[in-house]
Amino acid sequence: MPKTSVTPAQIENNPQAHEDQHVHAVYDKIASHFSSTRYKPWPIIAHFLSTLSTGSVGLDAGTGNGKYLPLPLDRPPGSICTIGLDRSRNLLEIARTAGADVDEASTIKCMPREVIWGDVIGKGWRDGAFDYAISIATIHHLATHDRRKLAVKRLLQCVSPSRGRILIYVWAIEQDELSRRSVPTESYTKNDSLAESGMGPGRDVFVPWVLSRQNTNNGKLKGKLSKDPLASRSNVTDSTQSCTNGTSIEVTLMLGPDEPQVFNRYYHMFAEGELVELVRSAAGDLGIHIGPIPDQTLSSGPGMEWKGRGLEIVQDGWERSNYYVELRCWEK
């Protein structure tokens, strides 16, 4: 039985090439299998989308299989319009029909989703064009602190400066009990020194995705076959996932006769506080003040004459092995 585990990752000299090889190429290869394991929206994200006012237009930076594009489900279709951006062309082909109600005649009954092939650190849209932006489980795939910060800046730039709302999720070092997952300790030392040099804390790892021959064709998930250590956050039943000695995770695979393919995806696992710090740093670079929306009824007092762009951290926390932060823009 082959075994795979989360391993420390070294970033090569060119971060773009690193992401091309260890993120984009992998997702293009595993797209349909990946998509079959990703269909259950997380509660905080679903709630965020359900509180947006009707007619809002938003960007999903790193949409993957587009599972958030049909939301909110508790309101009429089309009440908001989320446009999905991703680097993986094959995932976008799936995202195009996300949530589609396919009838017996295989006719897709829903409106096809709007998707864009692009990079989350690119800027192929007008500044402030969106009412909201979400970036779920995406920024952790960028290989350097500067690139992760740039991705956050792009989110801050793409939404309305006066009322834009943003929700970001990234994978955490701190994993939940349920998944009983841990990561190698040896990379701690390396990244601690990175933190001191301003590169940010957190840990760079490869997370294996195991693709059986069966999965390569039509993307149907077969029985106990698996496993991505991340899969427990969705609805997939883990086979025999075990935490060995607390320093690295081992995933034992139940496999058919065919040799599986293992793809190592690169992740930067965020440390506690790192996401909020990244947001503060990105906002600082753009001259955006961090703080609550000022009380408009106060007309005098220190700082009242100040004019500019602000950003309120509405909430931040940890949910299901991820850190999240919700932001609201304001202007005065």
Add this chain to the structure above:
Amino acid sequence: MVRLITHNLLACHVKNCTSNNFPLAFKDLGDTSLPAEQPDMIDDEFLQKLHHVLLEIHVEEGSMVCPNCNHVYPISNGIPNMLLAEHEIG
């Protein structure tokens, strides 16, 4: 699927292309239902045309061209390609 509501959000992001970089021009869209200028009276007929243009036109194959630097963003299978080559990234 490129509906015009999506197209309306896009802008060119080639290095140093920061002004006059939207709207990207469709090649041969062939829809002339909207007047060139915003009419004084916004009536139901105009709103219906606007709805048609924004939400009912899907561009499956084609391209969009930056009015400033002429960079071409192709659309294939309804998906616009906004990726840039490394030397084009600002």
